Amino acid sequence: MRIDLFSIFPEYFAPVHLSLLGKAHETGLVDVHVHDLRDWTHDAHRTVDDTPYGGGAGMVMMPTVWGEALDEVIAECSAGQDQDVAQRRVLAITTPSGIPLTQATARNLTNVDQLMIACGRYEGIDQRVADHYRASGVEVLEYSIGDYVLNGGEVAALVLVEAVTRLLDGFMGNPQSLEEESHENGLLEYPTYTKPRSWRDIEVPDVLLSGDHGRIERWRRDLSLKRTLERRPDLIAQLQYEDLDSADKEFLATRGHLVTPSGHHAVSIRVAQAHDGEPLAALAARTFPDACPNFLSDEAIAAFIGDQLSPQACARFIAQPERYRVLVAEIDGELGGYTLSIIGEDAIEKDMVRPGRIEASDAYLSKCYTDSAWRGSGLAGALLEAAVADVEASNTAPRLVLATNTGNLRAQKFYKKHGFKKKARRTFNVGGVMNSDVVLVRNLTVR
Structure with a gap:
């Protein structure tokens, strides 16, 4: 040249x-x-x-x-x-x-x-x-x-x-x-460190000393995304859906930014308010059937929704934050996802209690759903982690328990990726039809 x-x-x-x-x-x-x-x-x-x-x-x-x-x-x-x-x-x-x-x-x-x-x-x-x-x-x-x-x-x-x-x-x-380096993949570069390990009371991050190359790569990628989001949001807006992996999208969703095949959206994950009751019930009615096994009839599903997820039931959940913790994801003025957690005494039903592994006083994640338009955007993971943090801040339960249908392997994989481990099985009544569920548990940070 x-x-x-x-x-x-x-x-x-x-x-x-x-x-x-x-x-x-x-x-x-x-x-x-x-x-x-x-x-x-x-x-x-x-x-x-x-x-x-x-x-x-x-x-x-x-x-x-x-x-x-x-x-x-x-x-x-x-x-x-x-x-x-x-x-x-x-x-x-x-x-x-x-x-x-x-x-x-x-x-x-x-x-x-x-x-x-x-x-x-x-x-x-x-x-x-x-x-x-x-x-x-x-x-x-x-x-x-x-x-x-x-x-x-x-x-x-x-x-x-x-x-x-x-x-x-x-x-x-x-x-x-x-x-x-910065800009080569559309992002700013992650922070870098060298010897000595400690300088003026500032330590090199432990992850860089762990020898776990997978963790190091993920940490660097997350810091790169974080820096770019904070310093150059214009670059984030240019990212393409296909260039991001699931962890990237979840990281951005956790920080209020959704990337989908159709474009970019701002998302706010917050505690549900009284005015969210009816739209929450509509969202719950749309999303609950997606998690049901094929053998469940439309009548059984409708009966469960009418009994457990009606506007009145959702209003009751929202009105009792000391017992029910409801988080919603608001996107473009509409609810796109939600979680429902139960805390306090006897939050876990008796048929799920396993002494030493699952106790009645543990917290229970009853629902974690997103609308179909937002699946694959990282929103579900962001909502789940927000629910975990909310439960940790709201009570002293040492564990968070959930149950999902044994045939829903996609959901089981998702929860295991987020630190939940299989601990038991149970049967669950949906509109008069008994279902077999896997019970998973994640340890919480007691505050």
């Missing part, structure tokens, strides 16, 4: 001969040429600018000087190339009004044969320079490195040179480092 830098301050580009970029130049991986724009002037003062047409403050760099400089360098580069082979030539112009420079842009430029970077000064370069070369078949990139203004484009030029060249094959000593 040939790189041509044009500036009225060519000394600014001394850093191109340093570090890895300098080595790449020495080995021929990149061929860097620095040009003094004033070499193409024809007056005693070596003038490169003039007053703007239409009036206004400042001076504008003249197209005549730029045209001569670019024409000569393009001709020089073309003279040494095979004319039968198409060459990709890009003119990059630094300007605060350009498109933001991104990692994707830098990667796109790695297959360029000649990259020319025009460093503007004063009020910028006459617009006709960009227009002329674009019309002449040169690929023109007008770019910015941020929403601020500098005295000149030299800093932005160095940024572009380093952003592009470090992505070239053979530039980095360890190519894997490129895969893990």
Whole structure:
């Protein structure tokens, strides 16, 4: 790759001969040429600018000087190339009004044969320079490195040179480092640590010392998501559903952000209020049948819903938070999921009690459901973890118990993933029909 830098301050580009970029130049991986724009002037003062047409403050760099400089360098580069082979030539112009420079842009430029970077000064370069070369078949990139203004484009030029060249094959000593850094996967990079383990009473996170590579990878991914959500929510909004695994989506859902195949949504997981009674009952009626085995009749399911999940029953649950803990997930003004936990004395029915493993005073997770539109978005896991935290904060039960149909293997896998372990079986009456359930338990943090 040939790189041509044009500036009225060519000394600014001394850093191109340093570090890895300098080595790449020495080995021929990149061929860097620095040009003094004033070499193409024809007056005693070596003038490169003039007053703007239409009036206004400042001076504008003249197209005549730029045209001569670019024409000569393009001709020089073309003279040494095979004319039968198409060459990709890009003119990059630094300007605060350009498109933001991104990692994707830098990667796109790695297959360029000649990259020319025009460093503007004063009020910028006459617009006709960009227009002329674009019309002449040169690929023109007008770019910015941020929403601020500098005295000149030299800093932005160095940024572009380093952003592009470090992505070239053979530039980095360890190519894997490129895969893990910020922006390469659309996220900011996770925090990094090195020796010593303790510095000024700040310890290296224990997970990094565990030797468990799976846990370390998950921790880093979560911190990367967290940083990006907090610092660059615009990047989160660009994430695609298929690029996230289930743990990613649950992590984001826990922090109020749902990613679905249809787009992004804000979600609020909160304690249910009195006005949620009827919409909660409607949600419960929609979602309960999805967890029922095929042999249950519509009549049996309807009978259970009418008895256990009616608007009156839901209103009663919401009105007694000392006994029933109801959390709802609100998305776009509608309820999309809920949990119902029972706490206090005799929260566990007698047929589930197993002395030493399950006690009557344990907490009971009766319901954890999401609407079909939100399945696969991580909402169910976020709701479940919110329910666990709510139960831990609301009472002193050492365990949270739940039951799910023995044939519902998907639900069992989901709960086991969240720390629940099989402890027993029970029978459960749904509309007069007896069902066989697996009973699972998760230990709680007693507060």
